[in-house]
Amino acid sequence: MCGVIGLFHAVDPTVPSLALLRRMTDAVQHRGPDGEGVHSEPHLGLGHRRLSIVDLAGGAQPMSIAGGAVTIVFNGEIYNHEALRQQLRAAGHVFHSRSDTEAILHGWREWGLGVLDRLKGMFAFALWDRERGELLLARDRLGEKPMHYATLPDGGLAFGSELAALLAAPGVSARLDPAAVEDYLAFGYVPDPATIYAGIRRLPAGHFLFQRRGETTPPVPRRYWQPPTASVAAPAEAAVELAARLETAVRAQMMADVPLGAFLSGGVDSASIVAFAAAAAREGKGGPLSTFTIGFTGPNDERPAAAAVAERHGTRHRAETSEADYLSAAREVAVLFGEPFGDHSAVPTLAVCRLARQDVTVALSGDGGDEVLAGYRRYRWHMLAETARACLPAPVRRRVLGTLARAYPKLDRAPRWLRAKNTLTEISLDSAVGYYRTVCKVADERRRGLFSPGWRAALDGHDPMARIGALMDECDPRDPLLAAQYADLHTYLPGDILVKTDRTSMASSLELRPPILDHELVEWGLSLPASLKLRGGVGKHVLRQAMAPHLPQELLWGRKRGFAQAIGGQFRKGAPELRRRLLGGAMLDSGIFDPSAVSRLVEEHASGGSDHSQALWQLLVFEGFLAAQDAGTARALPDLAGA
Template sequence: MCGIVGLFDLNGTRRPDPARLERLNDAQSHRGPDGAGRMIAPGVGLAHRRLAIIDLAGGDQPISNEDGTAWLVFNGEIYNFLELRQELVDLGHRFKTRSDSEVILHAWESWGRECVSRLSGMFAFAIWDEKARGLFLARDRLGMKPLYYTRHADGWLGFASELGGIVAADEMTRPWSIQALESYCALGYVPDPLTIHPDVHKLPPAHHLWVPRGGTRVAEPSCYWRPRFEVEQPPRDLDAAAGELRERLAAAVKSHLIADVPVATFLSGGLDSSAVAALMARYTPDPPEACTVSFADRDHDESHHAALVATRHGLRHHVERADPERFDLLESLARHYGEPFGDPSALPTWLVCGMARQHAKVVLSGDGGDENLAGYSRHRALLAEERLRGTVPETLRRILFGWPGRWYPKLDRAPRWLRARNTLRSLGGNWIDAALQAVEIMPIEIRQGLYTDRARRELQGFETREIWRAYATDAPEHPLSRLQALDLKGFLAGRVLVKVDRASMAHGLEVRAPLLDYQLVEWLAGLPPDWKLHKGIGKYLLKQAMQPVLPEEILWRPKQGFNLPLAAWTRGPLAGRLRDPAFVKTLAATGWFEPGAVTRMIDRHLAGGRDFSAALWALWMLAASARQAGMR
């Protein structure tokens, strides 16, 4: 796991400024505390920060082929590199290291752009090929490793693992993107391919980009993979599928343990991390270290469930308490995330990464279980709504549900059966809009009420739903599969994996997710949807698969999620932070938020009239990011 940066002259063979390249590399020093390297040649400069995991002595980068005509910088891990290495040796390639990075370089020589289809792992890399006179950028299938790029005004293409490795090249502050801001206010993160800077882009998951020298513009990235949600030849029945899932997940866990340094595991106490931790214990000679974050609020605390799994499987269990005093970490979070990131679970993720780094350099996580196996409660609700949509024509639905949903009050504290506003709105629209509403932290009428007239003008009618509709292109036929495909492109790639990457790399920690092994993802996508969401029970297949391994209490209890007790904190020990005039002043300084509207939101929340805790946390993080960007 590392940080990569580079500069590529789009028009000629200027040599990049070494000081500029060094500044880019230093901006990502936290991603690679074990070493730094760079290469400079006519028209190109590559730099690398290393977190040494495999081939500790010989895996330094940038790395070249035998004659120095191709150079690579790489961030990630390739789990099948030993098999690929042997195949490449048989083809006549000669290796000078034991690293997986050199395997990628020789794979490029043999297979060109198709090399990405041969790689199993998480990766973002760049290859400068002198013979082909171009730069190749690629990102892994699920988006576990980030990659940003931009065309600078001076004719250089810049790329980096984080935004800091892009904007550090500038002598002035870049403006913010109003479209990214709107999407952030809707979702709590900036979705791919947007970034907070309008001229910087994220390379989307499962895409690569070829940039030839002499091009007048940077082409659109090409997609090289997507899971096919088509049932072709599944196992004979659900029981057989459960057994095969257990075997496949165990194989994925085993493959993710390859390292020349210690490997630990996250253990939240939920099903996914418990399954990974229990299977990991099979393949480690010593009891693995397991790391858990606890909360004083019992409704959010799963540490006792984590302890149950740790005891059963002989894990060495470590627990750290998250409390409101850790709110002071917000400035560190804003600095390392590089752009506004409003998922409150970033805070406990930061804490558990710091704890894990005391015991290991690599840690396994349970990320991906909810997306692949329909584990979110919204999957169940949206599937039920979609069935109703299929029986009532759209025009009639808009009359029956759309207009009442617009005016129905938001009853956060009412009994569940009275909290019908979002359901009515969802039923009045299409499935894409319903899926967006299910993950919004601020409904459109709320966030538009916060914007200034200037912001509304600059938006020019743009709404976040345009991003969601683009994600839904070529959506699968089955309603549940459509939601899962949307989650992989949106919620997983833009929120879950960004949260983990930035928090872990800030601590020099590599996080691996066996449930996101792409072959496992493909296999799960090809199973009948009702094996995943079965009779209203999410992740049913995984629960069946882990019956012989995990306690019943872990398997069948309701999902809690890895979240802060945010409403209680913001109305209790953090209420004074909301009242701090500097908070609203910073938001107003962006020019996009009406201070009176923000103050009214705070007042309503503190009075208990409506729970705006998620929205206010996102605005807190936005203000922290604005301070990092020099907006006061």
């Protein structure tokens, strides 16, 4: 796993400064502590930081072939590179290393853009073909690895794995994007293709940028892969096929020349990965698989369930407890991610990454299972709401249920069965609007009330819901579950889950691989009919069936736990610090927020009458981001674990 950076100018043949390229590369040095390299020639400069995983001696980058005719900087892993090598050797290509990076170079020479369709893995790379005068930036299908880019004032292009690398390039603006700020408060992250900066974009998952020497028009992202938008008939023996597909994906992703382990929580997804990986490790005679767990004190502690799986499959298991100070961690998260990031499970995720890195360089994870096989509770509520919508005419829903929802008290801290306001509201709304409300972190009315009048005017009618609605409209209207999954696959998965795992693992110099996101498995899983994914109010039904021979029944059918601590109590005790940070300093100077509205949010939470912990966390992270900007803080790697 690595960090990549680059500069390209299609018209100006100036050779980029090596000092500038090294400055940009240094901004992502944590992504690759094992090596560095830069390459500069007319029109182009490339830089790379390497975390050595495969071909430790021969995989240095930037890598070139054909006497420097084609050069690449690459971040990721290509799991089918051996099969590609065989095809390319048969076509006459000669290899000089065992590195998967070289397979991309020869694949480009043989297939051009068609190489993207042949790659199986996670990747973000920049490839320069000097003979053709062509630059290609590409990102993997699901967005596991990041690629950012910016058009410079002189018409050039800057790109890199993280925002800090681009901000090190002259001419890249650090002006905030008002729409991105609202999206952050709405979703808890800034969805692709935007970033928090108006002048920097993220290359969307499954897209590439392509520009030829001499072209004056800035390149635009082009899609090369799209997940299914309609389900198919249920395959025979779906559970058996899923087990076989998942085992194949796990074994393919255990490719490494360095120690490899796996994360193990109390959930079905990671336990399924461990079951197959432990068996493969035993067959390989390299000793038992190493597994790692972070737990929390209280009802969400996953350590007992993880220990039971570890014992069953004979893994070498390590577990620790996370007791983080989230008031301190909020500022550190802002620095770590380079922009506001509102998922506070990033804190324990960094802790488990650092725990794993003590023993291994690569770890497998269960990420993606909830999106691909419908594991989130919100899918169940969405389908219940869809059933109710189908039974009630729209005018009745809007008038009767909408009125009831407005009259029903908002009982944040009551038992779940008494919290009907959100359910009534969702049913009263149309499908996309209702689903948006289930994924929205800070509701529209409250969120917009937090902004100052000037900032509300700058938003110019921006509506975060429109993104969800447009994505759901791309799907078969007869499959509302797939429509919700499809929306998450384009927003929540690449914008939250995969950003979180990439930044925290790279901060620890750990490579993290999620086998469930094998793109062929994703295509197959998404296209399953809803009845196989969600049955009897339980998600991932077909996965639970598939893993019945391998996992304890209580884990397969037990309640789902979130991988995060409850932070509301810390914020009530820390109310004076909340007031100090959210009502003064960088927050006040920014002019973005209405101090009186923020003050009310703090007081309502501190009194115990409402739970605003999510909104307060997001504001605290935003305050940390603003403070780091004001201080010109260099990107650091803070210890968020607190264990």
